[in-house]
Amino acid sequence: MGSLRDGLIHLLIPLKPLNGPSAVVRVDPAPGFRPLCDDSYLKQLNISIEIDRVKNQNKNPVADKAIAELEDELLREERDQSPLSENTLVIANTRLNSRLRQSGLSSRELWTQRNQFTHEELPISDMNLIRAQHAARNKNHGFSEISKCSRPGRPIPDISIGDLVYLYADRSKNLSRDRYLVVARDGELCFIKKFSGNQLRASSYKLKLSECYKVLNTISVHRNPRYPQNEYNQESDCDDHDEDSPPGPIHDQPPARAETPPILICENIDDVENQDGPTGLHDKSLERDLTHSKSSNEQDNKRVLRKRSELKRPARFKDFIAF
Secondary structure (H helix, E strand, O other): OHHHHHHHHHHHHHHOOOOOOOEEEEEOOOOOOHHHHHOHHHHHOOEEEEEOOOOOOOOOHHHHHHHHHHHHHHHHHOOOOOOOOHHHHHHHHHHHHHOEOOOOOEHHHHHHOEOOOOOOEOOOOHHHHHHHHHHHHHHHHHHHHHHHOOOOOOOOOOOOOOOEEEEHHHOOOOOOOOOEEEEEEEOOEEEEEEEEOOEEEEEEEEEEHHHEEEOOOOOOOOOOOOOOHHHHHHHOOOOOOOOOOOOOOOOOOOOOOOOOOOOOOOOOHHHHHHHHOOOOOOOHHHHHHHHHHHHHOOOOOOOOOOOOOOOOOOHHHOOOOOO
C-alpha cells in the first residue's frame, strides 16, 4: 500500500499546488485502493480517492480508454517485443500527448493553452471545450447504442426493500447466480447485500435498478397424472373457498387403484375358436364351462379369453426322432 500511495503522490503533487483545491482520483474497486480512501496522509495533501461501483462492468471508462491507447502505441514503438524500458514508456506518452484530437488540438495544447510548435498562446476556454465535448457525446449516444446493443433496453423492475434480486452480470455456465437482498433505495439506484449460504454479508453494493431483476416467490404446482382431478380440487386452495374456512381433508395415502379386469378361463380351445369366428351359433359347451368357472370363483365376474399356444417342432428337426 505504501508504494501505491507514493506513486499517487509523485503523480499528483507536481500538477497541483499543496494549498489548492482537492484532487479527486477515480479508481477501480481493487483491494489495494480501498485502504487509501481513509488515508490520513493523502487527506493532508488534499488528495481523495473515489471508488466506483463494484458491480458496474464499465467502472472507469476514461482510464480504460487511455490504457488501451498506450498499449497500441507501445506495440507501434516496440515491434520486436523487447522488454519495456522507461525510455520507451516516456516516448510513447509524449507521442500520445502530441497527437491531434477531434477538437483539432492535442492534449498538450489543451493543458498548456499554447501551440506545441510555435508556443503561441491559444484563445481557449475550458468551459466551452467541456460543453462541446459533452454535447458531442450525447449526440453520439443513440448511434452507439444501436451499433453496440441491438437488443431493447432492460425493463426497470418494481423493487422494494426486502426483495430478493438476481444480477444480469452474474450469469455463468459453471455457477448459479448469487442472491442479493435489497436494503435501501435511492431513486433509480438501490443498495443490496449478498447472501452467502444462509448468512447475509456486511458489505453493500450500489447498482442501477435496470441491472437486476426480481426473484418471484411463487411456486408452480405440477399435477401428478397418477392422481385424479378431484383429489387436487380437495387439497388445493381454490377461489371458491373462504379465507377463514379450514382446508379440505388431506389424504395420507394415494387413492386405491382401479380393479383389474377379470379373466375368462376356458378349457376347450375349440370352443374359443368357434366363439372368435363370425358364426353366430350358441355353443352350449362353452356356456357350461363358463358357468362352472364362475361358480368356482365368485369374485371374478369376467375373465379374458386366452388361448394356449401349441408347441410345434421346427422344420429343420423333422428328420430327427424324438425320444
